[in-house]
Every structure is written in C-alpha cells, then in structure tokens.
Amino acid sequence: MNAPLRRVAISVLVLFTLLIVNVNYIQVVRSDELREDSGNTRVLTEEYSRERGSIVVDGTEVALSVPTQDTLKYLRQYPQGPVYAAVTGYYSLLYNSAQMERAVNDVLAGSDARLFTRRIADLFTGRDPAGGDVVLTLDAGVQEAAMAGLEGVTGAVVALDPSTGAVLGMASTPTYDPAQLSSHDPDAIRAYAAELDAQEQDPRLNRATQDNYPPGSVFKVIVSAAALSTGEYTPDTVIPAPDLLTLPGTSTTLENFGGSSCSSSQEQSLIDALTISCNTAFAQLGIDLGEDRVREMAEAFGMDGEGLEIPMTTAGSSVGDIESEAALGQSSIGQRDVRMTPLQAAxxxxxxxxxxxxxxxxxxxQVRAPDLTVIDQADPEELSEPVTPEVAGQLTEMMESVVANGSGRAARIPGTAVAGKTGTAQVAEDVPDHNWFIGFAPADDPRIAVAVFVANGGGTGGDVSAPIAGDVMQAYLEGQGG
Known part of the structure; x- marks a missing residue:
C-alpha cells in the first residue's frame, strides 16, 4: 500500500474510533444527564405518556394526572393548588419540578426500585405503566388554618406531631398556583412565571424550609435549656435583669423591648424572665453560661448548620460565628448571626x-403502588435528645407561663393549656421586625407543636404570630376530637 492510501486508511480508522468512543460516551457516560434534561423532548414525551402518581392528603389528591387529547397524554393538576403549593411544588414542561414533585419523583414517575415488580408485571401483561402514589402526613385542617392565618403576609407555618416527627402542616406565603406552571402551553407557562418573577417576594420559595431568619426571642428557649441542663438553675433561680446591659469589652448597651424595665429590683426569676421575654436577663445569662454551652445546646436541638431530607431538602439553622462575649450576649437573644428555619423552630x-x-x-x-397496595410505611426515628425529661418539664412550665401570664397570651385556646414562646427579631434599621411564635398543646399531653414566622410583620411575636399559632393548634385539636 502506497503512502497516500495508508494515510487515508489511518484517517478513516481514527474517525471510526472517535465515532465509536463518542457514541459510547453519549450512551453510557452522559445517558443520565440527557435523560434528565428538561429540554429533551423524547424524554418529556415518554414521561407524559404514562400516568404520574398522585400526592394525597387526608384521602384527597392534591396533585394528580388526568388524561388529555394532546400529544402529551397526561396533564398535571392541583385542585387546591395555592393551599399546598409550598409542599407539592410543580411538575413543569419548561421548569422541571420542585418540592415534593422533585423529591419523590421516582415514585410518582414509576421508576422507584420499590415499584420494580409492578414494572415487570406491566411488561408481561401489556398494562399501561403508571407511577405510585405518595400519601403525606399533612392534616388538611391544619393546612387550611395555617394558610388562612398567613393571608396577606409573607411568612410560614410548620406544625409537627411531637411524638413522631410527622409534619402536620407546612404553609408558606405568598403562594401561587402550580397548575399554571404545569400546563401544556409553553407560552402560558412563561407568562405566569414572568408574573411570579415580578413579585417582590417569590411565591415559589418555601419559606418554611428553604430559608432561615433571625429568630429573636424564641432562641431564649434554647438558652433556658442550656441553663437548666447545668443543674445550677431552676425556673425559680434569680438572675440579673438590668434595664440596660453594657456588653463586655464595649460601650454598647443592650436594652429591653421598647426600652422597658424587666424588674424594679434589676433581677428576676428565670421563669419570669422568659414570661416577659427580658432581653438583658438572657443576654447576661448566655454570657454567664459561655459560648460552648449555648452552642452545644443549639446543635443538640438541630442547629448544626446542616439541612435535613424530609424528603425535601431543607436549609440549615445555626448560631453562626461568635467572636466575643459581646457577640455571645447578642446571640443569646436570637440576634446577630443566629439563623433558624421555621421548621427548625417547630x-x-x-x-x-x-x-x-x-x-x-x-x-x-405511605408510598402506594398504582393498585393502592402500600409498599412502604413511615417508621418514625429519633434524631436527638437535647434535654432530659426533667428539664423538658421545667421548660414546659416556663413556656406555659409565657402564654398564661406573658407575651404569648394571644395563643391561648379556651379550655386547653398552651405552652409557647414569642419572638421579635430586629432585621435592619428602618425595616420592620420579624415576628415569631413557637409552642405546643395541650401543654400536659402535647399532640401538636407549631412555629409561626411572619416576615417584617412590624409588630411583636405576641400580637402578630401568636394568634395564628393558637388557631392552627385549635384546628388540629378540634379535628382530632378535642
């Protein structure tokens, strides 16, 4: 073979080799990436050719797929869209998916390993493939009360079953209609997304889990827990409560809310300090305890900076950096770099x-197969034991006093003892404060724990967030038979 032919042969061989390598690279290395590409029309057509599973709350489908006459055979619908949007998210032609639609996509799409037997059976029987259903822990009454309470404000509510960790309610406002992001009309989807983009607060953000905020005085529960856990404090221990506290190493003074005086004697019991939410008392208490004790207790409650998978991914909560005793004093009243999600507060x-x-x-x-067979059931798990039962009892006593006698009166429920703590967090100069409330009921036999966050509410946690919490807890207790 002469030299020119040899060069041509080698060139052809190299090109074939590159072609084979490229094909294998696409089919093996990039297969998952291409399959998950929201712009891959073949994948979209395949996904929409089978019925996607439903998301269910209290026996009602809050996200479901219905047949159409379109090229895309199924349309995603959300009958109570704005009420559950923070949890369901959306399933969109243009914007992929969000929240539970993304977190449990494999189940809903039918590709989850737990549905393998069903997929094999579909192949042999010729039955149309379908996704599984996901049954949520949410309580419809709690969710509706939470959304009603948040109407007209920016904020979030999270309610938990204390004995299991089941999320009974998760609301976030402002809200939106996920059905309009999940239609089959790309132009309409883009137009609605543009409307949401133009809003000052993005309704697609789940404020209950995806962002964290300064918690203000609700953090005093954690400082109280740290003090009680030393064995050196009880609810009746008298602590300093000055009108003004000069932070160590500075000329900066810290005052109580509105410049008020906590006690004419400049000292008061720990329970009284929590009841009226005395800033100077808790700033000094945090300093006396030291950073290690405050931080360790916060982390024991879950404030370790790491998020959770519930199965949606959540933002982390943390105390932040504390570089001095002055910073520790400010952190001990839930200010400075302390950040908490409403889920963490609950x-x-x-x-x-x-x-x-x-x-x-x-x-x-629950996770259910398309024939409604339960293929997975939740098994509650313990996360940590931040305090002993004795300390928890002391904290309950103190938090009951907050609602019965102090800043949390608006969370009262007739005939039911409620434990709680208010929070009013400064954000920035000339910016309205954030308002918080955390609590549980009944105080002597807790069945629901709740956190209410109102961004820039402008009032106090006691007058803005506490009434919402009371309504949410009452709705659940009445729905469960009192």
Missing part, C-alpha cells in the same frame, strides 16, 4: 413537648 417546640426527645421530621406517611 423542632425546638416539638423536642420540649416530647419530654426532651427530638424526632426526625418527615412528610411521607
């Missing part, structure tokens, strides 16, 4: 309510 209340044991929050109660 977890704090839940742990106290459950005798000091914190259960792992979860949203999925």
């Amino acid at each position: 977890m704090v209340a839940s742990a106290v309510a459950n005798d000091g044991t914190l259960m792992t929050p979860y949203l999925v109660d």
